[in-house]
Amino acid sequence: MSSTTVNYPEEFKGFAISDPSEWSNPKLTSYVPKNFGDRDVDIEIECCGVCASELFTLKNEWSKSELACKSSSYGPKTQCVGHEIVGKVLKVGSKCTTGVKVGDRVGLGASASCCAECSRCEEDNEQYCKHQVGTYAGRYPDGYVSQGGYASHVRAHEKMVFPIPDGLESHLVAPLMCGGLTVYSPIKRSIEDTLAKGKTPHVGIIGIGGLGHMAIMIAKALGAEVTAFSRSYSKQEDATKMGAHKFIATGVEKDWSKNYFDYFDAIINCATSTVDTDVDAFLSTLKVNKKLISVGLPHVDEKLQVSPFTFLQNGVFLGASLLGSRKEAIELLQLAKDHKFAPWVETLDINEANVSQALTRLNAGDVRYRFTLVGFHEFFGTGK
Amino acid sequence: MSSTTVNYPEEFKGFAISDPSEWSNPKLTSYVPKNFGDRDVDIEIECCGVCASELFTLKNEWSKSELACKSSSYGPKTQCVGHEIVGKVLKVGSKCTTGVKVGDRVGLGASASCCAECSRCEEDNEQYCKHQVGTYAGRYPDGYVSQGGYASHVRAHEKMVFPIPDGLESHLVAPLMCGGLTVYSPIKRSIEDTLAKGKTPHVGIIGIGGLGHMAIMIAKALGAEVTAFSRSYSKQEDATKMGAHKFIATGVEKDWSKNYFDYFDAIINCATSTVDTDVDAFLSTLKVNKKLISVGLPHVDEKLQVSPFTFLQNGVFLGASLLGSRKEAIELLQLAKDHKFAPWVETLDINEANVSQALTRLNAGDVRYRFTLVGFHEFFGTGK
Incomplete structure (x- = not known):
């Protein structure tokens, strides 16, 4: 042996x-x-x-x-x-x-x-x-x-x-078990009311990395129109191949949020840290009572700073989501099979x-x- | 003249x-x-x-x-x-x-x-x-x-x-037009799913002032079990008369949140400033995916500090709500009439x-x- x-x-x-x-x-x-x-x-x-x-x-x-x-x-x-x-x-x-x-x-x-x-x-x-x-x-x-x-x-x-x-x-299923499920759960939960009304939800994905690239595919497979957010244009081609319908380079298009008033049904923040993220700009683009949901895990000492006024403009929410349930894991695997992503x-x-x-x-x-x-x-x- | x-x-x-x-x-x-x-x-x-x-x-x-x-x-x-x-x-x-x-x-x-x-x-x-x-x-x-x-x-x-x-x-209706409506809207929107399931929502109201005292009456009239939060016990008797089922003096009962794990369907923050509020403690008492909603308006320069980790424990959200709609104003007036508050x-x-x-x-x-x-x-x- x-x-x-x-x-x-x-x-x-x-x-x-x-x-x-x-x-x-x-x-x-x-x-x-x-x-x-x-x-x-x-x-x-x-x-x-x-x-x-x-x-x-x-x-x-x-x-x-x-x-x-x-x-x-x-x-x-x-x-x-x-x-x-x-x-x-x-x-x-x-x-x-x-x-x-x-x-x-x-x-x-x-x-x-x-x-x-x-x-x-x-x-x-x-x-x-x-x-x-x-x-x-x-x-x-x-x-x-x-x-x-x-x-x-x-x-x-x-x-x-x-x-x-x-x-x-198997090697393509493995990343779905944590990363995939972690983005599937908040996307599904935050757009199911819009889908139930027969409308196409607009989903924003911040950060095109391990989590974000799966979020793009999953949101698209669930029926959303997907906007990918990255700091530069370096991942634009990849994001498009993954299925993103739109791409915004927030580090370049400084005033991007002004053109997206009342646009998003959900924004999923897949970036690990939010310290450098202009949370207020993202919140301003949500529809009334919708959510910006973080799934990236920050350093334990990190604190998020937000202006309470920002939330008021459209009655929106900021929060986080942890992993997903067994039920959602099984749904996700079937979705990957059905949509071949x-x-x-x-x-x-x-x-x-x-x-x-x-x-x-x-x-x-x-x-x-x-x-x-x-x-x-x-x-x-x-x-x- | x-x-x-x-x-x-x-x-x-x-x-x-x-x-x-x-x-x-x-x-x-x-x-x-x-x-x-x-x-x-x-x-x-x-x-x-x-x-x-x-x-x-x-x-x-x-x-x-x-x-x-x-x-x-x-x-x-x-x-x-x-x-x-x-x-x-x-x-x-x-x-x-x-x-x-x-x-x-x-x-x-x-x-x-x-x-x-x-x-x-x-x-x-x-x-x-x-x-x-x-x-x-x-x-x-x-x-x-x-x-x-x-x-x-x-x-x-x-x-x-x-x-x-x-x-x-008339003089009792007047405060409902802004203050009352401002608390009615987020309470109604955040508990209607629980009410639809035939369950009694648990609602927390932070700050027993102009907004908070109406929030207690309104949440109760809507069918919630209401917990009033104040810093001291000085308003306990009043809160009970207004209809609060429970009262927690957060400045005295230091470990209160530990006893309320997975308790609240919604918490409405009626305090004007959140600078001195232990937002993390309140968030930790929410049920999964529920919300802490601020209705008090802070100073324009005020920033809220939250640990992103807190949200993860129960997948909760922090946000705000602005006024209410015409539809909700009409509902509120009827509620006040029907429930005689x-x-x-x-x-x-x-x-x-x-x-x-x-x-x-x-x-x-x-x-x-x-x-x-x-x-x-x-x-x-x-x-x-």
């Missing part, structure tokens, strides 16, 4: 760090998985997307204390990330009810568990469950700190494990050098538009 | 200032009304509420240039305020279509005109019309700057003139000393909870 093969189910293996200074160089590590719950599912991972939120966790920028894994009640004191997972079900808990079966191809996003019984869980908002546990760096009730998908296997609550329709390629993905075979390359280049914004780590079966000796 | 009688229709008389330094001492002034439009209505004023936004206009705190009236294309260079008006229709334009008739008792709020043909006007959002003109200090297309309701008469577009049902007392009003006979008293005491927060200036017929020799 080579050093990369895995002694499942006692052991999982993944790329992990033990200190934020190592954020760009996770090392192959062996670790004990969390105790298997009776609604848990084990997934043998086939591939995993690389999401910008991984950088925040590895650099520990969302926390003011040490890495959560350091205080895990059992299991590793190292942190493996990754939460855009596609793989095959190896084991199903005795009390599972979703119909998930051994051998199914499934996806897992940024959330690995929830209480499954509170009102939020029951109303298709389990991503907001108070007991929701992140797929990595999340703390389970028993104190175990979760480990992510740059790994041989992952263990998660069945509610967070989504069946993947045939006909979709897929994220623009650069694949990298999983190994130490390529994990480092993915993180380093993502940190530098050097990816158009998403990495998927592949070749897990070959590397870990799985998939047999 | 005494100096207070009015040579209508050539002349209106009202209490006005010519400089912000005179904010607390408007003087009786005669002025030319705006040219009569074919959808305009003249109202002989019976009484007028005193709204905090008057202070902002008189002190010129919403603007960085001189008083708008100084650049009026014709008419007075002085400013008369007042926009919670009840009176009798004296004249109706030739192209009026709302059915308003000479002799009708009507109300006029903070908005005196709109284009009446844009999509916002057609969709019951005329308060957000780009061509909306404030009842005072608003600029008409012909350059005339509007004059308010501390006056003998007022001229306004019929769409902004609301019929008042019999059985409601009325603002708590202190009346003052209109004259120079009492206008000064109302403004000075309102500025000091010395009113529980609303002034209505009355006795207009006697003072101006009208109502015959």
Whole structure:
């Protein structure tokens, strides 16, 4: 048995760090998985997307204390990330009810568990469950700190494990599990009233990166007219190929907002930081009572400054959205299949050098538009 | 003819200032009304509420240039305020279509005109019309700057003139025209989905002042369970009498928000300033995708600081609401009649000393909870 093969189910293996200074160089590590719950599912991972939120966790920028894994009640004191997972079900808990079966191809996003019984869980908002546990760096009730998908296997609550329709390629599905779902949920929720009236909603997408490029495709597939916002014209051609109907370079077209009074039914802010965004200008272009919704995650200390007067001009709202529900994940996968859209993905075979390359280049914004780590079966000796 | 009688229709008389330094001492002034439009209505004023936004206009705190009236294309260079008006229709334009008739008792709020043909006007959002003109200090297309309701008469577009049902007392209706409508609109819009499901919405009202005290009554009449928020317990007894089911003194009960996780369907912020409000705490108590809506108007330079992370915990929104529509004004008046609620009003006979008293005491927060200036017929020799 080579050093990369895995002694499942006692052991999982993944790329992990033990200190934020190592954020760009996770090392192959062996670790004990969390105790298997009776609604848990084990997934043998086939591939995993690389999401910008991984950088925040590895650099520990969302926390003011040490890495959560350091205080895990059992299991590793190292942190493996990754939460855009596609793989095959190896084991199903005795009390599972979703119909998930051994051998199914499934996806897992940024959330690995929830209480499954509170009102939020029951109303298709389990991503907001108070007991929701992140797929990595999340703390389970028993104190175990979760480990992510740059790994041989992952263990998660069945509610967070989504069946993947045939006909979709795994490495293109992976980025939908977090990034895609994160934009699908707010777009869908904010335009369904307009769609129900038989009208074409106008959706603005700020930031043409990992999230934004999927938002363009998804909004279009849902029936919206899509306007892409970027600082310069450098991504205009790409945005048009992704399906954007209009493109506005906000750094160049200084007075753009004056021409878009009462235009948008929803604006989705996919930029990581809003510090340099002229929020007031975007708000001024919304229709009455509509919303600007942020999905990009900022630094924990970041504060947003807005003039209360701006909201008054059209009675609009500013807020954020977190991930999406199981119901929405299943809808999104079907939408991708029906409308034949897929994220623009650069694949990298999983190994130490390529994990480092993915993180380093993502940190530098050097990816158009998403990495998927592949070749897990070959590397870990799985998939047999 | 005494100096207070009015040579209508050539002349209106009202209490006005010519400089912000005179904010607390408007003087009786005669002025030319705006040219009569074919959808305009003249109202002989019976009484007028005193709204905090008057202070902002008189002190010129919403603007960085001189008083708008100084650049009026014709008419007075002085400013008369007042926009919670009840009176009798004296004249109706030739192209009026709302059915308003000479002799009708009507109300006029903070908005005196709109284009009446844009999509916002057609969709019951005329308060957000780009061509909306404030009842005072608003600029008409012909350059005339509007004059308010501390006056003998007022001229306004019929769409902004609301019929008042019999059985409601004028001095108690007046504060509903701006303050009441301003809270009715966001409460109604933010709880109608919950009401439609047959559930009891939980509504929080921040700030038990002029706006907040009406918000409590209105939310209750609409079928909500109402929680009143104030800094101390000093207004608890009043809030309970107004109909609040719960009362939280945020300055005393420091950890109050922890007990209200996932509780509110809407929170209406009626405080004038949000600088000292812990917005994050309030946001954390909202249900998923619900809203905190500000209706109090801040200083023009005020900026709101929020942590983007807060919104993520429950996917919530922060925004504002401006006035209400004609449709909502009519609904509100019927609601007040059906549920027999009325603002708590202190009346003052209109004259120079009492206008000064109302403004000075309102500025000091010395009113529980609303002034209505009355006795207009006697003072101006009208109502015959």
